[in-house]
Amino acid sequence: MTDATQLIAEMGARARIAARVLAAMPAAAKADALRRAADALRDAEPTILAANADDMAAADTLSPAMRDRLRLDSGRVQAMADGVAAIAALDDPVGQVIDTRTRPNGLALSRVRVPIGVIGIIYESRPNVTADAGALCAMAGNAAILRGGSEAARSNRAIHAALSAGLSAGGMPADAVQLVPTTDRAAVGAMLAGEGILDMVVPRGGKGLVARVQAEARVPVLAHLDGNNHVYVDAAAAPDMALRIVLDAKLRRTGICGAAETLLIDRAYPDPAPILRALIEAGCELRGDASAQALVPGIAAATAADWDTEYLESILAVRFVDGPDAALDHIARHGSHHTDAIVTEDGATAEAFLRAADSAIVLWNASTQFADGGEFGLGAEIGIATGRLHARGPVALEGLTTYKWVGRGSGQIRG
The missing domain is CATH 3.40.605.10 (Aldehyde Dehydrogenase; Chain A, domain 1)
Structure with missing residues (x-):
């Protein structure tokens, strides 16, 4: 012994x-x-x-x-x-x-x-x-x-x-x-x-x-696995709300497991550039797909590894997707079943996302940083x-x- x-x-x-x-x-x-x-x-x-x-x-x-x-x-x-x-x-x-x-x-x-x-x-x-x-x-x-x-x-x-x-x-x-x-x-x-x-x-x-x-x-x-969390901005998202939620989800505290690590944006969302610029102005490094790079200069090209990375710092992966089903497919392939959020004013789309996302916590129109026992009224966790x-x-x-x-x-x- x-x-x-x-x-x-x-x-x-x-x-x-x-x-x-x-x-x-x-x-x-x-x-x-x-x-x-x-x-x-x-x-x-x-x-x-x-x-x-x-x-x-x-x-x-x-x-x-x-x-x-x-x-x-x-x-x-x-x-x-x-x-x-x-x-x-x-x-x-x-x-x-x-x-x-x-x-x-x-x-x-x-x-x-x-x-x-x-x-x-x-x-x-x-x-x-x-x-x-x-x-x-x-x-x-x-x-x-x-x-x-x-x-x-x-x-x-x-x-x-x-x-x-x-x-x-x-x-x-x-x-x-x-x-x-x-x-x-x-x-x-x-x-x-x-x-x-x-x-x-x-x-x-x-x-x-x-x-x-x-x-x-x-x-x-x-088991408590990593928090490779996503925020999906739907085509029907309210722009001011989407901006507030994305900034908070990524940057309020970057080192906690509830921080967002990937931003998914519907290609039909009318004006995504302000969200990306606000993140950059706040000191966040963006690593995006070709659509994100074409939209805002200075965004680095995302690699395959970026979609699977829990950064826990001011880095965010950005991908444009063809609607909520494509967002759910991305989350299913790359997520860690921790916390994922949808921003939308379309109640039917939101409810479908809440049902389909296979995560321990799924949120509608709220920051992923609410993934916390205290915020759930459970006291410490x-x-x-x-x-x-x-x-x-x-x-x-x-x-x-x-x-x-x-x-x-x-x-x-x-x-």
Whole structure:
């Protein structure tokens, strides 16, 4: 047994004990603990920012997108704390009765939401995940084992210390949310091999991390793939709205998974040039097809790889298409099933697009940057699930539960 294997096994054993306690905690008690954790995060802001400054100073080789994800400031720390407090205000899914039925023999059956158990979260760069994931797991009655990236190690330790102190002050077990204390990559392997230790693994990071988790995991994986997201501007789009949505979807924050990476424009849209010029004037590099290049000088030629790239920076691929069906065909070939949007005033076209787009989130006349658990009223999120099983889209409290069948009888037998 390696040191990493032993470490994860020991953390998992403690987490399993904590999970049993959490599963039985009343909703009000869990909410009180989370509110205390939010206050502890606010109080620890100077310590958290100092730790983050050290991480940023050592992160000069990271890409601009990764540095943006790593960086904390007062507003982001306060938003992190507010997110934890928002989770405390949500309805507790544990114990919720999903449906009921009574069989002809009088046996009363119900499906009831229960915690998953012990959840491992493996993530890169974003130190806010330490608070978001820990709080979500705890409120849903799960114990969490967090393994952040080495680039955010100091930030993660400071956030975890504050979060854990607040949760403990509220009566939660000390092992409710544990942070793996080493940046040794062997710990990731030990978590992925942790059948019987972890009940589910959630990866938050780039393609390399997600691919490794999916390839090596011996426990169920709730996958969050890249956000190769599209905005389709239909022929019937309102020009002012289309311009606002495209600029926001691409440029509000380029480094988040909800940022648009490809702009599709109907060839029948009457005046696309203002959208392209506005993007260029805002500092966005455009890589387009022949139609885009002919329309606005200075647009670089898109390569085949551009249609499949999650840039996470101020670069946008642009293609003109022959109507919504062609847009849907492009999305089906090149999208990542994350978030796609249509801009149009034609309700029938919009509804057809919403039905046909096979994405976790599909939007009509709204920016793809709304792909966020907080914006969906779910509080913080543990990720955007792009698969088709268990949970899809922003995964918050309900997505961190499963269910069991409960039967209430009066002596029934199958004789």
